[in-house]
Amino acid sequence: MSAGCCGTKKQKTSSQSNASSNEANNEELSTEIAQNSSLQNEHNHCKAKIIHPEMAYYCFDVICSQLHRTNPLKTPQFTNDEYPLFVTWKIGKDKRLRGCIGTFSAMNLHAGLKEYAMTSAFKDTRFNPITADELSKLYVTVSILRHFEEASDHLDWVIGVHGIRIEFHVENSRSRRSATYLPEVASEQGWDHIQAIDSLLQKGGFKGVVTPEVRHSIKVVRYQSEKVSVSWQDYWVKWCNGK
DSSP: EETTTTOOOOOOOOOTTOSTOOOOOOOOHHHHHHHHHHHHHTTTTOSOOOOOHHHHHHHHHHHHHHHTOOOOOOOOOOOEEEEEEEEEEEEEETTTEEEEEEEEEEEEHHHHHHHHHHHHHOTTTTTTOOOOOGGGEEEEEEEEEEEEOSSSSSTTTTTTOEEEEEEEEEEEEEEEEEEEEEEEHHHHHHOOOOHHHHHHHHHHHHHHHHHHHHHHHHHEEEEEEEEEEEEEEHHHHHTTOOO
């Protein structure tokens, strides 16, 4: 299930949840924490970074192939291990957001980056699809998400270091909603912890008054990301030099 960098819809609970069997209502976020914790334990012994500039170049390959109807893509040379990921497009000198969608489910990076490069470029409902005329003004950022931890409360995360995903009850309902901000969002916006949490609640669809009690009731998962960004100019130089 895809997620926008500014919010997500409620996702289905995985059948592979590690939650205790005596809990009548296993919650999706706990499932994803367990899945991602297992994934991270598998890779924690390796200190080398996962992110590579080729991942960002590949995202440009993907949308150029789609826009110009060119030949099928070559198999990428970077790792094809499984990780949660986001792809963010920005445009212009002021780098305005042009699309940002990703997934908290671990995916093979070759297929995952192809899917979310396309989805964030052409299917982010906040924006019109990216066009060929905009290519020369684009920047792309690939974020690989790692080190998921359940926070002790809504303040238990570091601005500029952690991304956060919150889950909360919808007023007068048993349903739950979730929303996320990548690690760079709060610092880019100049927010403190409370401002970021309150904004996430609103983005996630919370309509009531945000009180201290509401903030204390939410579930917060913090995570970190490795990211790389390239511009169209970077991509074009590499393409002209034979990639």
